[in-house]
Amino acid sequence: MGCATGLVKYFVFLANLIFALAGLALIIIGCLYKFHYSEASAALPSDFSLAPWLSIIIGGIVFVTAFLGCCGAVKESTCMLTTYAIILLTIFIVQVAIGIYAFLQIKDTNEFRHSIRQNYQKAFDKRDQTPQANETIQLVQSVMHCCGVDGPDDWNYLPPTCCENKDKNCGKASSNLFQIGCSEALFTFFEKSFKIIGGVVIGVAAAEIIGAVFGLCLSSSIRNHYRRNIYA
Structure with missing residues (x-):
């Protein structure tokens, strides 16, 4: 193979190392939201309940695909490289579809803010009825450094989680x-988080297109090289 083909081969290999790291990042983000911020996620509209699982699934697929691309580049397997490119293009299309759907859901900031308030209000109203709802409220207040739905006035008696360091003498004059x-x-937390996730997804999608193109080019170059050797 020529010098240019060799450079493409190494580029595909290095690009897939980045894909693998990006896939791991998506898995970690999904796990954090699902298992660490699951209580906070309860305040999100129901359409977003699958977001952490989608992040984990897409991250896993990206990681496996990156491994396939690395192996295809190292072994110079046209079958693996072609499969790798097709999977990357499929993932790209799915990501674009999900991205457009998510954008359409949150493009109205006021509606998104209202939806979060409405969902959180439901949990707040149930705090005296179910231990789970009360635990959710207390955890959100402690982690997010907030109090009540709209402020401290929502409480008749302020819990310690409404004050920094869970002050047992927490009061409205504290x-x-x-x-x-x-x-x-x-709302502020999720808005910032979605922007970060959106940036990561856009970066990964752009890299996927480049990776798919180079993967197909490398596959074609390897195939042509083998044909020239056969007929030489």
Whole structure:
């Protein structure tokens, strides 16, 4: 093979190392949301309940595909490289579809804020009825440094989680009282998180297109090289 083909081969291999890391990042992000911030995620609209699982699944597929691409480049397997390119293009199409759907769901900021407040209000109203709802409220207040749905006035008696360091003497006159409501804190948190995730997905998608093109080029070059050797 020529120098250019050799460079493409190494590029495909290095690009797939990046894909593998990106896949792991998506898996980690999905796991964090699903298992660490699951209580906070309860405030999201129901359409987003599958978001952590989608992140984990797509991350796993990207990681396996990257492994396939690395093996195809090292072994110079046209079958593996072609399969790798087709899977990358399929993942790209799925990511674009999911991205467009997510954008359409949250393009109205006020509606998204209202939806989060409505869902969190339901959990807040059930805090005295079910231990799970109360645990959710207390955990969100502690982690997000917020109090109540719209502020401390939502509580008749402030719990320790409404104050920094879980002050047992937490009151409305306390200097370390969290003033921001949890619905607004959750909205800010998810809005920033979605921007970060969106940036990662866009970067991965762009790299996937480049990787797929180079994978197909490398596969074609290897195939032509073998044919020239056969008929030489």
